[in-house]
Amino acid sequence: MDLYSMIEAGGRMKFEVTGEDLCKFAEVLIEKAQQMKMRELAMQPKEEKWLTMHEAAEMCMVSKTTLWQWQKTGYLVPAKMGRRSLYALSDIQKILATRKRRDDDDDD
Structure with a gap:
């Protein structure tokens, strides 16, 4: 038995x-x-x-106020570039995928 395996076994x-x-x-x-x-x-x-705030809101089909609330709760946090808030497309895609799975589960 090697050292790593012994440590991994615990105790x-x-x-x-x-x-x-x-x-x-x-x-x-x-x-x-x-x-x-x-x-x-x-x-x-x-x-x-x-994406800009406008593009992100449009893609998520929510208002800019909802994006602001999501930012405050940590649900979707934008990157700041000066005074602009920019949203990562990958983060939005994760949210949309989660929302779609939840909607699919509700249909069952």
């Missing part, structure tokens, strides 16, 4: 390890971190598209 333990064990443990940690980073990068859009 309180004392270890006596060699330099070779530590190197293998470091390699496992580095590999896991790289895998996590690759998954994170794969999930991110290549280039984000930004």
